Amino acid sequence: MTTVRFLGIGEQKDRRSVRLSPATVSYLQATPLTVILAAFLLVPILMILVVSFWDYDFAQMYPDFLTMNYTETLGSWVTWKIYLNTLKYALMVWALTLFIGFWVAYFLAFHIRTTAMQMVLFLVCTVPFLTSNIIRMISWIPVLGRNGLVNSLLIDAHVISEPIEWLLYSDFAVVLAMVHLYTLFMVTPIFNTLMRIDKSLVEAARDAGASSWQTLTNVILPLAKPGMAIGTIFVVTLVMADFSTVQVMSGGQSASVALMMKNQMSLLQYPAAAANAVVLLALVLLMVAGILRIVDIRKEL
């Protein structure tokens, strides 16, 4: 016996009373992230943008639309000097972290044979990150100070008779501390790209008669570019936004853009600080855009 059943006729199956269209479902799924990004990224940036056009005096801010904050900031030679100083730090720290970071990553990826050992050594690199930035920075002071470890050692060894003054509270100290803080941000992405290089490419290069140096410059470096670009973005944005390292390690003798903003805020000049922040943001975005134009990092994402 067969039962013939017509489509659409017969007992109704239980259906959910609410049926959402596929489009609604997609929008709902995207909502949580949208809300978070809007609340914690978009709105704050918009607020900074709005406030940067406001008026202020020693005690209060007045909603307004003035370009004074920008003209004042960009018209002052102090600002330009501070921007140049920050860019100088960024350039020096970038060059040093790129150099050190590449070689650390290269050693880990190509000279350590077992994956287990690679991971152990990589974790060793991250150990300093178990303490806070500030503590790692401050611990340089007893090392570099006038009567610090380095100076007393050199004096005891009769290498120098007077303590070296430029070790602490100088550009040298700032750059040293920044390199110490940020090198791992360069190591990680470069290590990641190097690990993805097929080892047979190195053999193929050797088979074609390439020396180790030629293999490095013709095969490994070009293939490591995306990792270098990502590391560069990390380091440059971190250095451009740094104020604590500059303040502590230069002993207040140097300034960075972020430090300038911090001072403006402590004087309650919020609109001026906001204008500075917008300029800095634009500058950093331009730098990132420049890096992305040079190197295609899409295949790393």
Place this chain on the structure above:
Amino acid sequence: MSKAAEIDIASVSKVYGTTTAVHAISLKIPAGTYCCLLGPSGCGKTSTLRMIAGHETISSGDVRLGNTVVTDLPPAQRGTAMMFQSYALFPHLDLVDNIAFSLKMKGVEKDARRAKAMEMLQLMQLEAYATRRPAQLSGGQQQRVALARALITDPEALLLDEPLSALDPFLKIRMRAELKKLQTSLGITFVHVTHSQEEAMALADLIVVMNEGRIEQAAHPRTVFEQPATAFVARFMGEHNVISGRVIHSGDSQLTLSVAGGGDFTATDTGAAGLAESVDIAVRTDHVRIGEPLGKGLGFTGSVTNVEYRGSSVKLSIIGAGIEDFTAILTDREFFATPVKVGEAIPLCWDVEDAVVLGRLKH
């Protein structure tokens, strides 16, 4: 192009820590030969190839290429070129730069090396793709680029590490023909590692069957197939039934072996095994017929456990006379003239020259 070189491998071993991957093998590959190193994975064939190429250090022994001992030379100075299993094309370079890579390393002028690379591309019929990156090519095209890159150095020997394993079956057969054609036209020595006996039979002038780091047999494909040297070779080449037993009688250039708890079989004595020693014989599956044996020990009666229709042939699986799994391949005409069913008992027979006594490797 360049002239071919003979490759002479003299008791070469490869030891990794405590494990020996290659046990003192010796092999002469005549100049201009298409040689296939054949074996299951882990048999040491790739290690052997990599030692010839110079990508693996040789633990002991020597490799000679032409008149030079190349044991301690770096890969590029050996006159060999290697084609890697995954092709190892440089993903950041276009085809021209990929192919011209070794010339660039030698310091050849940009225009000269690009011109030479374009020539190679034309040879491979890929000139239309000159500015593409390897990722934009199909598997077969990538393989041709890898070939071009290896051949631009005018090597005396080309070493290929499972070159066809990444291709789909149809392309595999096409590229196989191209490889053979290329080898014939260049006339250089090819050493090709593969685990496919079909590929080796189709290509090679010399098949080297390897197992557990040792050479089981090195001979022309026809010899390897018709006179397998060992049970391993017979089983690996396929289409052979291997019957193992103990010698119970030998004399009059005849050898009789007895399968434990089963029948007795006769084969031509080659002196491979003495009385009471264990011995293997191989019988080609396609030389087995249904019918009463013409002589003593040239067949048995067994029951059919499976019948498999294959179009032009039919494969019968038979159990009997102490043999667990005996295969007979009959042509479709033979089979359908007198069809048999699963469970039926049938007599099987073969000719005396079809039973080949197999040797054993002395370790």
